[in-house]
Amino acid sequence: MICDVNVYLSRWPFRRLPCDSTPELVRKLKQNDVTRAYAGSFDGLLHKDIRTVNQRLNDDCRSHGADLLIPVGSINPALPGWEDDVIACHEQWNMPGIRLHPNYHEYELSSPEVKKLFEMAAERGLFIQIAMRMEDDRTHHKLMRIPDVNFAALPGLMKEHQQLQVTILNGMKSLRGASLTRLTENPNLTIEIAMLEGVGGIENLMQQVPYEQILFGSYFPFFYLESSLNKLKESQLGMKIEEQITWKNAEHRFAKTP
Template sequence: MNRLGSKFVPLLNRRQALELAGAVSLGLTSICLAEENSPATNEKPLEIIDTNIHLFRWPFRRLPLDETVKLVKKLRQFNITQAWAGSYEGLLHRDLSSVNRRLQQQCAEFPELIPIGTINPTLPGWQRDLEDCKTKLNMPGIRLYPNFHHYTLNDSFVSELLQRAESHELFVQIAISMEDGRTQHRSLQVQDVNVSPLPELLGQFPNLPVQLLNAKLPAALIAQLAKLPNLFLDISRVDGSTGIPQLAEVFPLNRILYGSHAPFLIPEATLIRVHESDQFDNSELQAIYAVNVAAMLKASRS
């Protein structure tokens, strides 16, 4: 499953990240990422694994990077050597077998992309879809959208779903939100997923790695979730230059993973937030960017 790219570029420091943001806003097509007047070094630059991207079209508007070729080109600019890709089609389509097959076929064209299958446990045949993700499509994990698919984490079939994922050695990603409620289409208002059932639910599956995507939670709830050793978070909705260090104060750093929520958000937005904090050394950055992913994948095979 480890399909890492071979192209590396130096990682941005804080000044370069801010300059990059300005360059992107001006629509520049060529950006120099090398630090000016810095001595040559033999240190290997940090690799980045993005655990939260999507392919194909966001249902409600066009996004600048919603073509896979353009998105992968952008990821490569920032040394993102692997990206876990769900499918926007999985939000509203009912034939998820076809959705997952198209996703797998698209990801096969790019060595960086790892397909993550969509499962909707309210549809008939979801058990077969889940099994196919592992046995036919060779996917390492599945992605759930409880709010779009109209169920809660309290529903009884969720336990069965997690049990089946654990037996197939699949990790589970739960998208807590996809879009700020203030910008949602009036015909489809979707609330953030209520995560309060997770402590009791995940207590039944201590060996199943579960990652929350796009979660924006109060510190008290994050501290409660921190007690679950198999729960991981991404940082796509963490706000401000101090947000990620503050998250690491209440949630273990070794279970915080990089995720950009691209192409809904531009990939550099999360990178800038990480580097603006200026509070992580290289080993901590590498943990967030890649090392912690290995721990999550190891847990899914234990």
């Protein structure tokens, strides 16, 4: 059993990816024993009609992966009426969480809109995923130089909502040292391993972050699914810890029947 918390549907804006059609993606996930995958949409990065993005995401998950894919709606609090998009994710499509891309949508986590968004998510029992980056800065299109998300305001936001679950996606390329320690002092903050590098990477990460706060994420199809699977093989975790990271931690924190 594997629960993947970092999957995307639709098309990456700048090139085609292997398995970027939903049926192909679902087939690949099932072939590799992924039994649950929390999926956002690449359309949520640049499209302004977020309601339609989330409608397509929901329909795609139900049409092609109802027994596997769980939709996680995009929210852009820099757009008018974003509150209605949160309500639709929760009430119309019964999504368990929302996914944020502050760097692509050009807002800071310290903004009043984000404070309100966190309040709405906490009231509705939604988890929040925040993507720190979407690609290595060396491969950015020259017209799309996108900086990493600044997480300085996140610990303060989470202290105001003790039960709110927040996961940082694609953060392990940049988050290190004191900045990572400060974030993970809150037990409701989790990170996933898609951009974790180095042999024995998970073992090394566990010296700084409790394994209860580490989740399996692949960032598939942007990254090869096998990349994250191999991270499990190259670290000596033991069955108990491997089960926690691959599915039990996510099941405990996020499980909700869509």
